[in-house]
Amino acid sequence: MGQKIAIVLFNLGGPDGPKSVQPFLKNLFSDPAIIRAPAPIRWFLAQFISMLRAKSARANYAKMGGGSPLLPETQAQGEAILKALQARPGYGDAEFKIVLAMRYWKPFVKDAVCAVKAFNPDQIVLLPLYPQFSTTTTNSSLEAWKKAGGGPAKLICCYPDAPGFIEAHAQAVMEAWEAGGRPKRLRVLWSAHGLPKKIIDDGDPYQKQVEETVAAVKPLLPDHFEHVTCYQSRVGPVEWIGPATETEIERAGADRIGIIVVPIAFVSEHIETLVELDDEYKEVAHHVGVPFYLRAAALGTRPVFIQELARLTTDLLDSSDSILAARTGGCVVACPACPRAAFGGCAA
Numbered sequence: 001m002g003q004k005i006a007i008v009l010f011n012l013g014g015p016d017g018p019k020s021v022q023p024f025l026k027n028l029f030s031d032p033a034i035i036r037a038p039a040p041i042r043w044f045l046a047q048f049i050s051m052l053r054a055k056s057a058r059a060n061y062a063k064m065g066g067g068s069p070l071l072p073e074t075q076a077q078g079e080a081i082l083k084a085l086q087a088r089p090g091y092g093d094a095e096f097k098i099v100l101a102m103r104y105w106k107p108f109v110k111d112a113v114c115a116v117k118a119f120n121p122d123q124i125v126l127l128p129l130y131p132q133f134s135t136t137t138t139n140s141s142l143e144a145w146k147k148a149g150g151g152p153a154k155l156i157c158c159y160p161d162a163p164g165f166i167e168a169h170a171q172a173v174m175e176a177w178e179a180g181g182r183p184k185r186l187r188v189l190w191s192a193h194g195l196p197k198k199i200i201d202d203g204d205p206y207q208k209q210v211e212e213t214v215a216a217v218k219p220l221l222p223d224h225f226e227h228v229t230c231y232q233s234r235v236g237p238v239e240w241i242g243p244a245t246e247t248e249i250e251r252a253g254a255d256r257i258g259i260i261v262v263p264i265a266f267v268s269e270h271i272e273t274l275v276e277l278d279d280e281y282k283e284v285a286h287h288v289g290v291p292f293y294l295r296a297a298a299l300g301t302r303p304v305f306i307q308e309l310a311r312l313t314t315d316l317l318d319s320s321d322s323i324l325a326a327r328t329g330g331c332v333v334a335c336p337a338c339p340r341a342a343f344g345g346c347a348a
Contacts (some may be wrong), residue, residue: 002093013102014068025050086312132209164308170220192265194231253288
């Protein structure tokens with residue numbers, strides 16, 4: 001009989017209906033990786049911000065049927081990964097279990113820990129659906145895993161330049177270009193979720209890894225494409241990394257050049273793509289006179305992406321390493337795979 005292997009998919013999570021919007025926001029803003037303030041202040045801010053933003057957030061989720069599509073999207077990705085793993089050489093007799101671990105709504109990381117313990121696997125692989133490592137995403141989920149009593153595990157830390165991930169993004173861009181009539185003059189806006197500048201200044205590698213992803217995809221696209229890396233979803237009064245996606249859309253309008261917007265750090269469709277990109281930013285583009293506005297799809301269950309995740313997983317299982325970082329540009333201190341990392345690695 002083959003090994004029992006649990007694959008834990010880390011993701012953000014999202015409210016499953018109008019009533020869960022405010023508690024989801026409260027969980028999000030209660031995370032010390034998101035609001036870096038002492039616990040009493042963070043608790044107060046989480047309460048205040050979640051109440052303040054709940055009404056507008058519910059209106060945005062209503063555009064998607066009342067809740068986030070992120071859970072069913074992640075479930076579909078899990079099913080696709082399972083099939084790809086079962087087809088990998090040497091793993092035909094292994095018993096895999098895919099477990100979802102959402103950070104801010106059900107099923108929570110603690111629920112995933114319980115499911116994994118009930119399965120009693122021989123090995124556990126933690127697979128973040130965050131291609132670029134950040135203390136606010138992957139590391140936050142790792143801390144939740146440890147706090148919930150998650151056992152020894154191997155970690156796929158980051159994969160910002162993994163070949164299948166890069167190829168999948170190139171495919172998505174080319175499909176959007178083809179659907180738009182193959183325009184000769186256009187600008188690709190590589191739009192990633194933003195972070196406060198202070199988090200990056202403190203050593204978070206996220207922005208560097210986003211730039212690595214863009215640099216890896218560009219050579220796979222036509223030479224005449226223009227490129228700008230930008231950041232969306234800013235909240236609060238603090239300084240955020242830039243340039244802002246909205247600012248770049250306005251600049252494209254002034255330049256009278258059409259754009260393809262690519263969600264370069266999102267692998268699933270959710271509120272930041274279906275509402276912010278497809279609704280709000282599209283309206284901005286129309287208002288400022290952008291000749292055309294195209295949007296590349298998130299990767300979802302695109303086969304080359306799913307196959308890459310399966311390959312990364314079995315490569316890690318086959319190795320003696322506890323952490324895999326699929327990168328060519330070297331490591332950075334904030335990344336668990338770096339020997340100098342402030343974070344002491346996963347639970348392995």
